Amino acid sequence: MTSETAPAPPVTPGSETAPSRTGVRGHPWLTLLAVALGVVMVALDGTIVAIANPAIQKDLGASLADVQWITNGYLLALAVALITAGKLGDRFGHRQAFLVGIVGFAATSAAIGLSEGVAMVITFRVLQGLFGALLMPAALGLLRATFPAEKLNMAIGIWGAVIGASTAAGPIVGGLLVEHVSWESVFFINVPVGLLAVVLCLAILVDHRAENAPRSFDVPGIALLSAAMFCLVWAIIKAPEWGWGDTGTWTFLGIAAAAFTAFVLWEAKVREPLLPLGMFRSVPLSAGAVLMVLMAFGFMGGIFFVTFYLQNVHGMSPVESGLHLLPLTAMMIVSSPLAGALITKVGPRAPLVGAMIVTAVAMFGLSTLGRGTGTVEMSLWFAVLGLGLAPVMVGATEVIVGNAPLEHAGVAGGLQQAAMQVGGSLGTAVLGAVMASRVHDVLPGKWADAQLPQLPPEQADALGEAAELGIVPPAPEGTPEQVVDSMTGVVHDSFLSGMSLAFTLAGIVAALAAGVALFTKGGQHDTGPSVHV
Numbered sequence: 001m002t003s004e005t006a007p008a009p010p011v012t013p014g015s016e017t018a019p020s021r022t023g024v025r026g027h028p029w030l031t032l033l034a035v036a037l038g039v040v041m042v043a044l045d046g047t048i049v050a051i052a053n054p055a056i057q058k059d060l061g062a063s064l065a066d067v068q069w070i071t072n073g074y075l076l077a078l079a080v081a082l083i084t085a086g087k088l089g090d091r092f093g094h095r096q097a098f099l100v101g102i103v104g105f106a107a108t109s110a111a112i113g114l115s116e117g118v119a120m121v122i123t124f125r126v127l128q129g130l131f132g133a134l135l136m137p138a139a140l141g142l143l144r145a146t147f148p149a150e151k152l153n154m155a156i157g158i159w160g161a162v163i164g165a166s167t168a169a170g171p172i173v174g175g176l177l178v179e180h181v182s183w184e185s186v187f188f189i190n191v192p193v194g195l196l197a198v199v200l201c202l203a204i205l206v207d208h209r210a211e212n213a214p215r216s217f218d219v220p221g222i223a224l225l226s227a228a229m230f231c232l233v234w235a236i237i238k239a240p241e242w243g244w245g246d247t248g249t250w251t252f253l254g255i256a257a258a259a260f261t262a263f264v265l266w267e268a269k270v271r272e273p274l275l276p277l278g279m280f281r282s283v284p285l286s287a288g289a290v291l292m293v294l295m296a297f298g299f300m301g302g303i304f305f306v307t308f309y310l311q312n313v314h315g316m317s318p319v320e321s322g323l324h325l326l327p328l329t330a331m332m333i334v335s336s337p338l339a340g341a342l343i344t345k346v347g348p349r350a351p352l353v354g355a356m357i358v359t360a361v362a363m364f365g366l367s368t369l370g371r372g373t374g375t376v377e378m379s380l381w382f383a384v385l386g387l388g389l390a391p392v393m394v395g396a397t398e399v400i401v402g403n404a405p406l407e408h409a410g411v412a413g414g415l416q417q418a419a420m421q422v423g424g425s426l427g428t429a430v431l432g433a434v435m436a437s438r439v440h441d442v443l444p445g446k447w448a449d450a451q452l453p454q455l456p457p458e459q460a461d462a463l464g465e466a467a468e469l470g471i472v473p474p475a476p477e478g479t480p481e482q483v484v485d486s487m488t489g490v491v492h493d494s495f496l497s498g499m500s501l502a503f504t505l506a507g508i509v510a511a512l513a514a515g516v517a518l519f520t521k522g523g524q525h526d527t528g529p530s531v532h533v
Contacts, residue, residue, distance in 0.1 A: 024203060024204055025203070025204060025205075025206060026146070026204070026205075026206035027204065028146045028147050028148075028151065028155070029155075030200075030204045031142060031143070031146045031204055031205060031206075032143065032146075032147075032155050032158060032159065033200065033204075034197065034200040034201045034204045034205055035098070035139045035142055035143065035159070035205075036158070036159060036162040037193065037196060037197040037200060038098060038101070038102045038135055038139065038194075038197040038201065039135060039136065039139050039159070039162060039163060039166075040162060040166045040193060040197075041102070041105055041106070041109075041135075041190045041193050041194060041197070042105065042132045042135055042136060043162070043163045043166035043167050043170075044166040044167070044169060044170050044173065044189075044190075045109075045128070045132070045170075045190065046167055046170065047167050047170025047171055047174070048170035048171070048173055048174035048177075048186050049070065049071065049074075049170075049174070049186060049187075050071070050170075050171070050174070051170070051171055051174030051175050051178055051186070052174055052177075052178050052183040052186040053067045053070060053071070055178050055182075055183035056070065056118070056121065056183050059183060060117060060118045060121070061118075062118040066118045066122070067118075069122050070118075070121055070122055070125055071125075072237050073122050073125045073126045073129065074125045074126065074128060074129040074132075075129065075233065075237070075421065075425065076126070076129070076230060076233055076234065076237070077125075077126045077127070077128075077129025077130045077132075077133065078129040078130075078132055078133050078417075078421060079229050079230075079233045079418060079421040079422065079425070080133075080226045080229045080230050080233070081129070081130050081133035081134075081226070082133045082136065082137060082414040082415075082417045082418040082421065083137075083225060083229075083274065083275055083411060083414035083415060083418055084133075084222050084225070084226065084274065084414070085097065085101075085130075085133040085134045085136075085137055085138075085410075085414055086137030086138075086141070086410035086411040086412070086413050086414025086415070087217070087218075087222075087274055087275075087410060087411050087414070088134065088410070089134070089137055089138040089141050089410030089413075090141070090408060090410040090411060091217070093207035094137075094138040094139075094141035094142045094145070094207065094410060095138075095142065095201070095205045095206065095207035096207065097134050097137075097138040097141075097410070098134070098135060098138040098139060098142065098201060098205065099198065099201055099202070099205075100131070100134055101131050101132065101133075101134030101135035101138060102135065102194050102197050102198055102201065103131075103194065103198060104127070104128075104130070104131030104134070105128060105131040105132055105135060105190065105194060106190050106191050106193070106194025106195065106198075107194075108124045108125075108127045108128040108131060109128060109187040109188070109189075109190035109191060109194070110187070110188065110190075110191050111124045111127075112124045112125060112128065112184075112187040113184035113185070113186075113187040113188045114184075133414075133417075136413065136414075136417045137410045137411070137412075137413030137414040137416075137417060138410060138413070139159070139413070140156075140159075140397065140401050140410075140412070140413030140416065141401075141410040141413050142205065143155050143156060143159060143401075144401050144402070144412075144413075146206075150344060151344075152344075152398060152402065153339075153340040153341070153343045153344040153394060153395075153398050154337060154340040154341055154344060155340070156340055156394050156397050156398050156401075157336040157337040157338070157339055157340025157341070157343075157390075157394045158336065158337050158340070160332070160336040160340075160390065160393040160394050160397070161332060161333045161334075161336035161337060161390075163393075164329055164332035164333055164336065164386075164389075164390070164393070165329055165332075165333050167329075169322075169329075170322075171307070171319070171321065171322035171325070172319055172322035172323065173189075174186055175317065175319035175322060176319065177189065179319075217272075217274075218266075218267075218270055218272060218273050218274040220266055220270075221263060221266055221267055221270060221273055221274035221275070222274055224259050224260075224262050224263035224266060225259075225260075225263050225274060225275065227255070227256075227259045228256050228259035228260040228263055229256075229418070229422075231252045231253070231255045231256035231259065232252075232253070232256040232260075232422065233421070233422065233425055234252050235249050235250075235252035235253045235256065236422075236425045236426050236429045237425065237429070238252075239429050239433065240429055240432050240433055240436070244433060263275075264277065274411075275411060275415070276408060276411075279404055279405075279408060279411075279412070282403045282404075283519050284399050284403050284519065284520045284521045285399065285400055285403040285404060285412070286519075287399070287516050287517070287519035287520045288396045288397075288399030288400040288403070288416075288520055289400055289415055289416070289419045290419075290516050291352065291356075291392065291396045291399075291513055291516050291517055291520065292392075292396045292397075292400065292416060292419035292420055292423060293419045293420075293422060293423035293426070294423065294509055294510070294512065294513035294516065295356070295359070295389070295392045295393075295396065295423065295510075295513060296419070296420045296421075296422075296423030296424040296427060297423040297424070297426055297427035297430070297431075297506070297509055298359065298363060298427060298506035298507070298509045298510045298513070299359075299385075299389055299424075299427070299506075300423070300424030300425075300427050300428060301424070301426070301427020301428045301429075301430065301431035301432070301502070301506060302363060302366065302427070302431060302502060302503050302506040304427075304428050304431070304432070305431075305435065305499045305502060305503075306325070306366075307321055308469050308470045308495075309369065309470060309495075309496075309499060310324055310325075311470075312469060312470035312471050312472075312495075313371060313470045313492050313495065313496070324375065324378060324379070324382075325382060327379040327380075327382040327383040327386065328382040328383065328385055328386040329386065330383070330386070331382075331383045331384075331385075331386030331387050331390070332386040332389060332390045332393075335386065335387055335390040335391070336390040336393065336394055338390075339351060339355070339390050339391035339394045339395065340394050340398075342391070343391070343394060343395050343398065347521060348395040348396075348398060348399055348517075348520050348521065349517065349518065349520050349521060351391045351395055352391060352392060352395045352396065352399075352514075352517035352520055353514050353517045353518060354391070355387075355388045355389070355390070355391035355392045355395070355517075356388065356392060356510050356511070356513045356514035356517055357388075357510075357511070357514050358384060358387055358388035359385065359388030359389060359392065359510040359513075360388075360507045360508075360510035360511040360514065361384060361388070361507075362381055362384040362385035362387075362388055362507075363385070363503050363504070363506045363507030363510055364503070364504065364507040365380075365381040365384060366381050366385070366503045367499075367500040367501075367503035367504045367507065368500070369381070369496070369499070369500075370496055371489075371492055371493070371496065388510075392513075395517075395520070396416070396520070397416055399520045399521070400412050400413075400415060400416045400419075401413055401416060403521075427506070427509075431502040431505060431506060432502075434498075434501055434502050434505055435468065435498035435499060435501065435502040436468045436498065437498075438497055438498035438501045438502075439464060439467050439468050439494045439495060439497065439498040440464045442493075442494050442497050442498075443463070443464055443467055443490070443491075443494040444460070446490045446493055446494055447463075447490050450486045450487075450489070450490050451486075452483065452486055452487060452490065463491070466491070467491045467494045467495055468495070468498070469495070470491065470492060470495035471491070472487060472488045472491045472492070475487060
């Protein structure tokens, strides 16, 4: 492919303009359309696969550990590769990285659907995570380079709305496909979406690269950061199983800390670092990354329990539970572009502080959910949560990507996504541990208060593990209905006690994040792009 370079027009800080386009190729809003379609695959995949896991387990005869690896393998690959993938986009161009990501993600999705054993499914899920890592930073890099400063927040707002809609649609689409087609169709659906995205990208996307884009690779930096991220995320994933005080957990956390330290020392002296430490001299960028971690901690960690609450306490099907989360999705879809417009007008600081306060209120409200909570009350708190999350998704993303130099836009996009992955994994693990501890603390007392027969230690442990998910183990045949009702009430009340504590902690974290948001400000956009067509 031939390449022509057009030097960027001179700009002054805060006045960056994207190259003017009169046709389809390189048009900012069409670029957003093409990018959004590719990102839909990754966002949809994040929740749709969870619905298919029981069917995969049954059809392939997989163990529980195998099924967990279908998710964990993907998350590990994604978290480890995101920043490196962003660097690849900065080096070779975000258009190329995005196209490779789309083709690879669609191809591995098809391979998963054709797999005949769970080992093949896990292998291709890991590869799928690597290709997904290419997509997300490249998407943000393309938006950063294509849109003028005054429209970037609106573009990120729409981009965030697409991600929110796709994420929430996952359980509904997945439930329908698994119920009426097959679990393989959950992966095959990515193939036509990917093909359409490739056609649009080839026709629309223009490759933007800064004149001083990196020309070499920091291989030792990649190795150190990959090892650090792997050990950190692995420790977080395994902590609920091993225990937070376990030697294995602390060993991996210690290795992660050592690798991160070595990475920082190496990056400080290498000529072209993987992650330029000078980026973190920007207080707003650093605050944006911390804010993204805290937001994901509360949101992903807290919302993890909501699906169990809806399905196991209220007895809803996966599709029904997905429909009950629509107020959250709808509010994010509507408010994300509005948040982008507001942030463009007044800057990110005030909207981000206000949004985290609203998110904290929503978390505290969700902590009051009970067995008798109706749809209207649930919908209210879900909607308030969506109202709070949308400006954070948009604003924190713009703060991170917008405060990074254009030549590091891909790395900044990878940093934003890595912060979300680490925050979400940490939130799920920590809040899960808090909830489990609470359930095991209150369950014996509630069981005794209900005057239910004392259980042997082995059965009591099994009951506690089931109660962590709001599941009532089947009672022995012939058990009186009154006793079954008492058992159900005790298990559900214990689960709700744990969920309430988890949401309360998530609310406290959101309130602390409002303080972090005080240190944010909009990006300067002071480097104009060179365009490679």
